[in-house]
Every structure is written in C-alpha cells, then in structure tokens.
Amino acid sequence: MSLLKKKERKAVAINVNKAQASSGARERIKSLVAGRAEETIANSMKKIEAEAQKLASIKDKPKAMDYFIEAANIHRKRVQEIEEFKKQGGKVVGTLCNFVPVELIDAAGALPVALGCGYLPPVGLGESFLGDPNMCSIVKACAGCMMIDDFPLFSQCDALIAPAPCDAKLKLSDEFKEIRAIVPMNVPRIKSGESIRRQWIQEITTVRNRIEMLTGTKIDKRRLKESILKYQRAHKAWRHLLDVRREGDGLWGRLFLLVAWLALVDDIERWTLNVNKLSDELEALTKEKGKAYGDGAPRVMLAGSPVMWPNWKLPNIIEEAGAAIVSDELCSGTRVLYDPVVVDEWTERAMLDAIADRYLFPSTCPCFTPNTEREDNIINEVKNGGVEGVIFHAMQGCHLHTLDATRLTNLLKGMGIPALTIRSELGDGDIGQVRIRVEAFLEMIQANREGVE
Amino acid sequence: MRREHRISRPRLAFQITALVLFNAMFFGVALFGESPLLRDIYWPNAVTKFFDRAPTHSIIYKLQDTAVSEFSTLYSDIVLPLFIFVILVLLLGRLWCAWLCPLGLPQDLLSGLRKRLGIPYWRLSKTASDALHATKYLALFLILFYAVALGMPGTGLSSFRTSLPIPYEWIDPNRALYVYPQIWLGIIKPDTAVPIVSVLTTIFFLIFSFKIRRFWCHICPAGAMMGLVHRRSLMQLTKDPTKCTSCRICARVCPMGIDEVYKEKVKTNVTFRNCTHCYSCLEACPEDGALSATFLGKKILTSKSMVGYEV
Numbered sequence: 162m163s164l165l166k167k168k169e170r171k172a173v174a175i176n177v178n179k180a181q182a183s184s185g186a187r188e189r190i191k192s193l194v195a196g197r198a199e200e201t202i203a204n205s206m207k208k209i210e211a212e213a214q215k216l217a218s219i220k221d222k223p224k225a226m227d228y229f230i231e232a233a234n235i236h237r238k239r240v241q242e243i244e245e246f247k248k249q250g251g252k253v254v255g256t257l258c259n260f261v262p263v264e265l266i267d268a269a270g271a272l273p274v275a276l277g278c279g280y281l282p283p284v285g286l287g288e289s290f291l292g293d294p295n296m297c298s299i300v301k302a303c304a305g306c307m308m309i310d311d312f313p314l315f316s317q318c319d320a321l322i323a324p325a326p327c328d329a330k331l332k333l334s335d336e337f338k339e340i341r342a343i344v345p346m347n348v349p350r351i352k353s354g355e356s357i358r359r360q361w362i363q364e365i366t367t368v369r370n371r372i373e374m375l376t377g378t379k380i381d382k383r384r385l386k387e388s389i390l391k392y393q394r395a396h397k398a399w400r401h402l403l404d405v406r407r408e409g410d411g412l413w414g415r416l417f418l419l420v421a422w423l424a425l426v427d428d429i430e431r432w433t434l435n436v437n438k439l440s441d442e443l444e445a446l447t448k449e450k451g452k453a454y455g456d457g458a459p460r461v462m463l464a465g466s467p468v469m470w471p472n473w474k475l476p477n478i479i480e481e482a483g484a485a486i487v488s489d490e491l492c493s494g495t496r497v498l499y500d501p502v503v504v505d506e507w508t509e510r511a512m513l514d515a516i517a518d519r520y521l522f523p524s525t526c527p528c529f530t531p532n533t534e535r536e537d538n539i540i541n542e543v544k545n546g547g548v549e550g551v552i553f554h555a556m557q558g559c560h561l562h563t564l565d566a567t568r569l570t571n572l573l574k575g576m577g578i579p580a581l582t583i584r585s586e587l588g589d590g591d592i593g594q595v596r597i598r599v600e601a602f603l604e605m606i607q608a609n610r611e612g613v614e
Numbered sequence: 615m616r617r618e619h620r621i622s623r624p625r626l627a628f629q630i631t632a633l634v635l636f637n638a639m640f641f642g643v644a645l646f647g648e649s650p651l652l653r654d655i656y657w658p659n660a661v662t663k664f665f666d667r668a669p670t671h672s673i674i675y676k677l678q679d680t681a682v683s684e685f686s687t688l689y690s691d692i693v694l695p696l697f698i699f700v701i702l703v704l705l706l707g708r709l710w711c712a713w714l715c716p717l718g719l720p721q722d723l724l725s726g727l728r729k730r731l732g733i734p735y736w737r738l739s740k741t742a743s744d745a746l747h748a749t750k751y752l753a754l755f756l757i758l759f760y761a762v763a764l765g766m767p768g769t770g771l772s773s774f775r776t777s778l779p780i781p782y783e784w785i786d787p788n789r790a791l792y793v794y795p796q797i798w799l800g801i802i803k804p805d806t807a808v809p810i811v812s813v814l815t816t817i818f819f820l821i822f823s824f825k826i827r828r829f830w831c832h833i834c835p836a837g838a839m840m841g842l843v844h845r846r847s848l849m850q851l852t853k854d855p856t857k858c859t860s861c862r863i864c865a866r867v868c869p870m871g872i873d874e875v876y877k878e879k880v881k882t883n884v885t886f887r888n889c890t891h892c893y894s895c896l897e898a899c900p901e902d903g904a905l906s907a908t909f910l911g912k913k914i915l916t917s918k919s920m921v922g923y924e925v
Contacts, residue, residue, distance in 0.1 A: 518866060
C-alpha cells in the first residue's frame with residue numbers, strides 16, 4: 162500500500178552545520194555587531210538613495226528608466242514584496258554568484274535573490290569577523306550583511322547558495338556555516354575533460370535536491386520548462402536591449418549597469434517587461450534625438466570585478482569625466498543574462514543538461530584556466546563596439562582579476578587599444594586618485610584619436 | 615516557425631519526399647515493370663539491394679555481391695559507379711545522409727516518438743561514440759574484402775560465392791523493412807527469402823535507434839565511404855569563431871556526438887568526417903552568424919539568436 166501512496170513532501174529547512182566543535186560564531190558576531198546594526202543598515206540605505214538620486218538627475222534619459230531607478234531603492238518596494246511572499250509561505254533563496262542556476266530555484270516555486278553587495282558600512286564588520294584585511298571587499302561586505310539580523314534581502318533568505326569560484330567566496334560559506342543555511346557549490350576551474358561536465362551536472366543536481374528539500378516541491382518537467390522559458394524571454398529582452406543600445410548609442414553606461422544589476426534582484430517577469438519597454442523607447446528616442454553621448458565622448462569598456470549597487474564610484478567617475486561606457490565585461494553587467502539556456506529536447510535530463518552547460522561553459526569568469534572565453538569576448542566586444550580604451554576594475558586582494566587585467570592589457574596593447582587597471586575597494590576614500598587616473602587615461606584616448614586623424 | 619524547428623521541419627519534408635520517391639521507384643518497377651527511363655539512378659547511399667531489377671544503383675551494390683566477374687566489365691562494374699559516387703558526394707557532401715537517406719527517416723521518426731514520450735536519449739560518452747564510429751570502417755573493410763576476394767577473377771575463390779552468405783545482407787536493416795511490406799502487398803513472391811539474421815538486425819536497429827540518436831549512421835558503411843571524401847565537398851559547415859561564445863550547445867545537440875565544432879576556435883571549416891549535415895547545431899546555436907552551411911562558399915543557412923523569434 163505504501164508503494165502506491167504518493168510520498169508526502171514536507172518543506173525541511175536546510176540544516177545549519179552541526180560540527181564537533183563550534184567556533185562560537187554566534188557569540189562573536191553578537192559582540193562585534195554590538196548595537197551598530199541599525200546604524201549600518203541606515204547608512205547603507207542612505208547610500209542607495211543618494212546614488213539613485215544621482216542617476217535620477219541625469220537629463221534626457223528614457224522614461225522607462227524611472228522604473229529601474231525606483232526599483233534600485235530595494236529597501237522600499239522589493240523588501241516589502243519579499244516579506245509578503247514569505248508570509249504566504251514562499252521560500253527565498255539567496256545566491257552569492259552568477260553560477261547559481263536560478264531556473265531551478267524558480268522551478269521549485271522559490272524566489273531567487275542575488276546578494277551582490279556594494280555597501281561600504283558592513284565591510285568593517287565583515288573584516289573584523291573574518292579576520293583577513295587583504296581580501297575582496299565585496300565578500301567582506303557580504304559577510305558584514307550576513308552578520309546583521311535585519312539587513313534587507315540578506316536576512317530574508319531561507320537558504321543561501323554559495324558557489325566557490327574563488328578563495329574568498331569559498332571560505333565565506335565555511336565561516337557562516339554554523340549560523341546560516343549555506344549550500345556550497347564546487348566550480349571546476351578547468352573546463353576541459355568529460356569528467357568535469359559530469360561533476361558539474363552533479364553539483365547542479367545537488368543544488369536541485371537541496372532546493373526541493375527546502376521548498377517541499379518536486380521540480381518536475383512542467384515546472385522546469387516554464388522556468389526555462391521565463392528566463393529565455395528575459396535573455397531575449399536583454400539581447401535586444403544590447404543590440405538597440407549598441408546601434409543607437411542611446412543609454413549611458415551607469416544607467417545600463419543598474420538595469421543589469423536588477424535582473425537577478427527584481428521580479429524577473431516584471432523586469433523583462435520593463436526592459437522591453439526600455440528597448441522600444443530607446444529605439445524611438447535615438448530615431449528622434451540621435452545619440453545620447455556625442456561623437457566626442459571617448460568610448461570605454463569597463464571590465465573586471467563586478468560593480469555592485471550602490472558602489473557606482475567607477476561608472477560615475479568615468480561618465481562624469483565625459484566618456485561613455487559603451488560596453489562592459491562584468492558579471493554584474495552585460496554578462497548577467499547574455500547566455501541562454503537552449504534546450505534540444507524537453508525531457509528532464511536534457512533540460513538539466515542544458516542548464517548545466519549554460520552556467521559553466523560560456524562563462525567568462527577569470528576563475529577559469531585557460532580563459533580563452535574571456536579573451537575572445539573582450540576582443541570581439543572591442544572590435545564590434547568601437548571601443549577605444551578598456552578600464553579594468555580589480556578589487557584589492559583579487560588575484561584573479563588583477564592577473565587577468567595584466568595579461569589582457571598586454572593582449573590589447575597588441576591590438577593598439579590602451580588599457581587602465583584600477584585596483585579599488587568599496588568606499589569613496591580613493592575617489593580623488595581614481596578620478597585623476599581615469600581623466601589622464603581619457604586624455605590619452607583623445608590624443609590617440611588625434612594621432613590617428 | 616519556431617526557432618528550433620526552422621531547419622528540422624523542412625528537412626523532415628525533404629526526407630519524406632525522398633522516401634516517397636525512393637519507394638515509388640521500387641514499387642513502380644515491381645508493379646509496372648522496368649522502364650528505360652527509370653534505371654541506374656545513382657544514389658550514394660542506396661545501400662539496400664532490394665531485387666535485381668531495382669532502378670537505383672550505387673557502388674555499394676557491387677560490393678554486396680562481388681566486385682567484378684571479368685576484367686572486361688571492370689569499367690562499367692566498378693570504375694563508373696565509383697566515379698559517380700565520388701562526384702555525388704563531392705557535390706552535396708553528406709547531405710545525402712540527413713536529408714535524403716531512406717534509413718535516416720525511420721531513425722528520425724523514432725527519435726521524434728521518443729521525444730513525444732518524454733524518454734531521454736542514451737548519452738554516449740566520447741569514448742563510446744568514437745568506438746561506435748570506428749566500427750563502420752571495419753564493416754566497410756570486411757565488405758570490400760569479401761567482394762574483392764571472391765569477385766576478382768583468377769583467385770579461384772569465386773566458387774565460394776554461392777556457399778558463403780553475403781555479409782552486407784546480414785547487417786542491412788532495410789531488408790526486412792522493405793521486403794515484408796512488398797510481400798504483404800503482393801508485389802513480390804511470398805516465399806522470397808529473408809534471412810533470420812536480417813530480421814534480427816532490423817529489430818536491433820529499431821530498438822537502438824529509439825534510444826540512441828541516429829544509431830545506424832554511426833555504423834553505416836556507406837557513411838564510412840562518404841566520410842572519406844566529403845570533407846572537401848562543395849557543401850560545407852563553416853564557423854565564425856569570433857561569434858562563438860563556447861556555450862557547447864552544438865556539441866550537445868549533435869546526434870553523431872561531434873564536439874569538435876564546439877572546440878574549434880581558429881579555423882572556419884568545421885565539416886568533420888562523421889557529420890551528416892543535419893544542421894541541428896546550426897539550428898540550436900544562439901549566436902547570429904556563428905555557424906553557417908555554405909554551398910560553393912555562399913551561405914545558404916545560418917545560425918540565429920533568439921531575438922526575433924517567439925519564446
């Protein structure tokens with residue numbers, strides 16, 4: 162009889178790690194945070210509002226951007242929406258990297274939220290807890306946010322999925338395993354070989370099982386297909402926006418990068434709808450008014466460590482100096498939905514295969530070796546986008562992006578394209594210095610132009 | 615038309631048309647007798663020798679029986695068919711395989727049935743796929759050896775022709791598929807011999823073609839012969855490496871298990887030996903202009919991104 166009765170699935174919380182000995186994480190966090198939680202949250206949100214205000218004040222931007230600028234204030238609408246969703250029993254899964262297959266999260270009826278963190282105030286907290294000053298400040302900021310009980314988005318997640326493309330992210334899940342439900346994912350650093358593909362499919366399957374456990378929902382063929390189609394539509398909208406933007410030169414980089422960042426934070430269907438509106442408006446606008454940035458603006462590509470909202474320091478400096486970020490190689494930017502999941506057969510196995518392939522093989526993350534995908538992508542973008550100079554953004558302590566920047570700078574030199582590497586932290590302490598270097602770089606690009614003419 | 619059907623649907627239409635023509639030729643001759651117009655229609659992969667008066671012809675026929683009985687017929691028996699074979703393959707490459715082969719259609723229909731039933735295909739590992747592909751060269755060698763050894767005049771072995779079974783008949787799945795319908799339709803005599811091996815081969819073919827995409831094409835000796843020549847044909851699969859994002863979709867959809875198209879980052883010609891020109895890779899590729907099918911260098915088909923198609 163029990164063979165015939167359908168197994169009742171209960172939602173089971175992903176257990177926090179119960180190890181032999183405890184590092185006393187909870188107590189340490191309590192003593193480190195020590196009543197500064199509210200202040201940290203308030204300051205972080207103030208920064209968001211300030212940056213959003215800056216963007217809102219850009220003249221002649223498409224009206225469709227208003228939706229995105231409003232959505233950028235995540236502490237207003239989005240946080241409330243997620244609360245509502247949770248009240249109705251929904252589960253929220255936070256993702257700490259683009260390697261997480263969000264289609265699977267969506268297929269289980271859970272809400273995927275990207276926790277890309279660009280806030281400065283939590284950095285100090287994170288550093289004191291983790292104990293390593295020389296590491297990526299994005300990860301330090303993430304750690305700081307995870308230490309605070311009511312931090313918007315971070316505290317609302319029932320589980321976190323933490324892929325490990327780099328050492329910093331790898332240890333993040335180790336440090337917090339006692340107090341948060343974290344599912345780590347192994348990211349193979351070398352992509353060749355059949356066993357690597359099998360290993361990655363295994364990681365995806367593990368994530369799928371944990372999500373099913375968390376939500377109590379079986380991810381069946383129908384749900385998986387619907388989610389894949391949902392994200393295919395988002396991909397389509399995104400590519401269309403990229404094409405329209407390239408043809409018309411109609412959208413400033415610092416506005417475009419916000420749209421990209423919101424892709425995995427906002428509701429995906431609403432986001433898709435608004436991106437389509439933006440594309441349509443851009444097409445009309447550029448027909449009417451011509452280019453947003455004139456022929457005089459140096460055409461720059463921004464590549465490297467993700468530019469996380471509200472850390473808009475670099476995009477602002479570059480564009481306020483008169484250049485235009487016409488193209489980018491950022492996982493928080495163009496790359497966010499650039500590759501689609503293409504399914505050959507709508508069987509469960511083929512769909513999972515397709516998802517697995519999409520999240521690994523076309524990825525241009527510098528964590529891979531040999532990283533020909535990234536090199537090819539940058540070369541092609543430079544050629545097709547009419548890029549005159551590349552600015553590499555590398556977080557202090559990130560070996561992967563810094564080393565890539567060196568190699569790619571020399572590669573681009575061979576093509577006659579100048580490149581600048583900005584090693585930076587979250588926070589505005591080095592704004593002056595960065596501005597001077599960027600302005601000098603842009604002057605060099607102008608000089609190159611005159612030299613050519 | 616949906617993006618994922620824009621090439622495979624027309625291809626299915628071609629396959630059905632080819633099958634109808636093929637059968638019209640056979641049944642036409644069987645029912646109405648030979649016609650001076652309908653004879654010696656050369657088709658590189660017309661591998662099944664249905665009956666003596668069959669109008670289609672291929673070099674493979676001669677290899678199924680004996681190569682040649684006397685030196686005087688060397689030209690008409692071997693040289694001419696071989697020459698025509700090479701010309702046809704140089705003209706259309708292995709388009710014959712995916713678009714015009716009568717054995718291709720049942721395989722694709724079985725795959726279609728499998729997809730409808732939601733049954734996943736058997737994913738062959740690279741090693742398994744390569745091993746399977748290698749067997750077709752072994753099959754070709756055995757057929758050639760048999761035909762030449764027993765057919766060459768002066769070897770003294772030709773007396774064995776009548777006593778040894780013809781090896782190609784043993785592995786040809788077409789035989790039972792075609793002979794029985796003809797018997798049932800009363801076109802040929804009911805006591806026409808179909809060796810039990812042939813029936814078993816047909817069953818084996820149907821079962822494996824259900825779970826493995828284009829199973830027969832992995833072991834087809836006609837495919838082996840065509841593969842030796844078709845890389846320099848006028849019909850080519852080309853790649854623009856600057857558009858490729860290494861997404862690996864082409865390697866995943868390929869029924870022949872070719873991943874070299876995905877791996878190639880420098881050259882533009884990606885027509886590989888085992889490719890049957892089904893263009894599943896081209897149809898699935900999500901980058902505009904990354905993969906193209908060219909005839910005499912001119913692009914006939916090209917890959918398209920999802921923008922512009924309904925999702």
